[in-house]
Amino acid sequence: MSTAANRTAGPDHLWTVDEHLEDILATVRPLEPIELQLLDAQGCVLVEDITVPVSLPPFDNSSMDGYAVRVTDVAGASEEFPAVLTVIGDVAAGRAEPLHVGPGETARIMTGAPLPPGAEAVVPVEWTDGGLGGGPVSGMRARSQAPEGAGGHVHVYRSAEARAHVRAMGSDVKAGDRALDAGTVLGPPQIALLAAVGRGTVRVRPRPRVVVMSTGSELVQPDEQLGDGQIYDSNSFALTAAARDAGAIAYRVGAVADDAETLRSTIDDQLVRADLLVTTGGVSVGAYDVVKEALSSVGDEDEEGAGIDFRKLAMQPGKPQGFGSIGPDHIPLLALPGNPVSSYVSFELFVRPAIRALMGLDDVHRPTTRATLTTDKALTSPKGRRQFLRGTYADGDVTPVGGAGSHLVAALALADALIVVPEDVESVEPGTEVQVVLLG
Structure with a gap:
């Protein structure tokens, strides 16, 4: 394990953003693969290449409701001189009728039905009289009035080229083709493809289970009455939603009061359903920084190698951070600051990459641009700190929203990007090109 306990850095070491993230990613390991039913695998990452066992489509089939014909039998057909063909039967989707289309013959065929032997093309029903002995008819009229099965004749008023309105076997994918690569995140189109090639289960890394909890006796749940000195708990909602957006199965725990024993007990209770624990609040140097108090000595009680390290980062917002593992299974824990903007920015920089690493993804970072x-x-920025300012990005331009205060939730709600000001830059003039982390 690569926590700070194994590093030579002392307690006063000012960590860079990159050092802290490197430490997290060196510790977090992808979850073990499991076999899941298709719908349960949505949002998970494949750990195997998927090879197609059967071609799609598995046979030549019609893309239209109409008539399966031989090209020579309808050559030169027109409304004045239609081709008159004997109807030998119906070919419906899901039924392979033992029909063979010979000279002067045709079979009525439905969309998706296999092209019968002898036929070379399909003429849409709209190009025929539907077997009614009149002029061209609409598809609805043809389907409602045409006789069933064999017998009768149909007038065809247009010619057709070979393979017209025929979907060729393997025109989507062929047997033996690689349909999906390991590392693919399974969304609805990928689930559809797996089902189409006959896969009922698939081997994936499961979505990480992330438990989020806020700390602070001043926190009140939404819809409850605020008392003096109280505020609503927004952090746990924001971080739970962010964890789900990152691909996790996230559980929100109600705010925990400023009591070290209560917090430690709550965390112990949550370990059974967590692949990652996230706390917010109580990591600074105040008298009631309960997370720091409750977890600073966790390594003395847990299995060897467990422990939470609290550190200062050269960043704004989000200077105080905690990271390590807890419990006999060494569940990773990230302790974030309590100010809403600090908490959210810290999540984007550190927790989201950890979730993506647990999923087994190669690229765990948000996209960046200039x-x-x-x-x-x-813009001004403190020397020696990497600053992350909220902004809105569009067409190569980025505009700051709100100020630098770490409590400005309303401004955060308007942002879709983070403006990055490097550690060695104290002022950024308008018109300057800057690095931007895209949050959308």
């Missing part, structure tokens, strides 16, 4: 800063005045 953008032109559009603002009325220069």
Whole structure:
């Protein structure tokens, strides 16, 4: 395990953003693969290449309701001089009738039905009289009035080229083709493909289970009455939603009061359903920083190698952070600051990559780009800190929203990007090109 307990850095070491993230990603390991039913595998990452066992479509079939014909029998057909063919029967989807289309013959065929032997093309029902002895008819009229089965004749008013309105066997994928690569995240189209090639189960890394909890005696649940000095708990809702957005199965725990024993007991209770624990609040140097108090000595009681390290990062917002593992199974725990913006920015920089690493993804980071800063005045940033400012990005431009305060939730709700100001930059003028982390 690569926690700070094994590093030479002392307690006063100021960690960089990159050092902290590297430590997290060196510790978090992808979850073990399991076999899941298709719908249970949605959102999971494949751990195997999927080879197609059967071609799609598995046979030549019609893309239209109409008549299966030989090309020579309808050559030169027109409304004035239609081709008149004997109807030998019906071919419906899901039924392979023992029909063979010979000279001067045709079979009525439905969309998706296999092309019968002898036939070379399909003429849509709209190009015929539907076997009614009149002029061309609509598909609805043909289907409702045409006789069933063999017998009778149909007038065809247009010619057809070979393979017209025929979906060829293997035109989607052929047997032996690789349909999906290991590492693919399974969304609805991938689930559809797996079902189409006959896979009822698939081997994947499961979605990580993430437990999120806020700390603070001042926190009240939404819909409850606020008392003096109380605020609503927004962090646990924001982080739970963010964890789900990252691909996790996330569980939100109600706010825990400022009591170390209560917090430790709550965490112990949650270990059974957690692949990752996230706390918010109580990691600074205040008198009631309960997370720090409850977990600083966790390594003395748990299995060897477990422990939570609390550290300071050269970043703004989000200077105080905690990371390590807890419990006999060494469940990773990330302790984030309590200010809403600090908490959310910390999640994006550290927790989201950890979730994606647990999923087994190669690329765990949000996309970044370069953008032109559009603002009325220069941005300032503390020397030696990497600052992350909220912004809105569009067409190569990024505009700051809100100020630098770590409590500005309303401004955070408007942002779809983070503007990155490096550690060695103290001022950024309007029109400067800056790095942007895209959150959308």
